[in-house]
Amino acid sequence: MECGGSIIAPGWVLTAGHCVSDDLNPKNYKVKAGVFDEAKSDEEAEQVVTVQAIHLHPDYHAHPPHHDIALIQLSTPLTFDEHTQPVCLPKTDDAQLTAPGDLWVTGWGTFREGGDLLSRRLRQADVPIVDPTTCEKEYRRLLVEEVEFCAGKPGVDSCQGDSGGPVVSQADSGSWFQYGIVSWGKGCAENHWAGLYARVSPFCDWISTTTNSTVQCQDVL
Structure with missing residues (x-):
């Protein structure tokens, strides 16, 4: 399964639990960062790294997905540049998740x-x-x-x-x-x-x- 994710630290990626729940073997995954055109493999900013460990939330439920979150621990840290940056995670979300939101x-x-x-x-x-x-x-x-x-x-x-x-x-x-x-x-x-x-x-x-x-x-x- 091809899935997206977000960089939250040089060595960590956040993704959905259902993206990894069927296979928790880190050897079967790679993470690509700094990508715009997914079909290309020679973009100047592209970084491809292997995975050290996969952490599925212990309360994950599959059908339908609930507690649908997992952390991917990278074997080597990503290099931050103008194409690869981490996103911030919020302590609270009530204001932002009020309709209509942005x-x-x-x-x-x-x-x-x-x-x-x-x-x-x-x-x-x-x-x-x-x-x-x-x-x-x-x-x-x-x-x-x-x-x-x-x-x-x-x-x-x-x-x-x-x-x-x-x-x-x-x-x-x-x-x-x-x-x-x-x-x-x-x-x-x-x-x-x-x-x-x-x-x-x-x-x-x-x-x-x-x-x-x-x-x-x-x-x-």
Whole structure:
């Protein structure tokens, strides 16, 4: 499975649990960073590193995914430059996850439900927050509000191949914070079926513990 992820430290990548849950052998994975055109293998900024360990959240539930988060520990640290940078993680998210929000999702996923061609180039979409009451009606009590949220509108959504990628918003300070991880949903960009995203802030303690305090969530300023 090809998935997205986000760099949260030189040696750590954040992704969705369902991207790795079927195979926790780190030897079967590589991480590419600094990529724009995924089809190319000679981009000047591209970095490819092997994986030392995969850490799946202990409460991960597969069908449908809940606590859908995992950490990838890299064998060698990434080099930060103008194409490869870490994203900040927020201590809290209530203000940012209030409709309509100002969230952006990125990835190399397919253009439509059931499509078999991934996007060659990194794409982005501005996905509006869907309030929990509306999302509950759409997904019939499948939403676990404590650890996930809904976002998107007809014609604007993440899709297959975007899983594990970040949902971010820019703070007043100019820093980008990651509030969600592409998780699951019914179809892509359909009416009455928003995308579901794992929240990041509820997992701050687990992230800190797993990374031996290398990664800490921050106040959003």
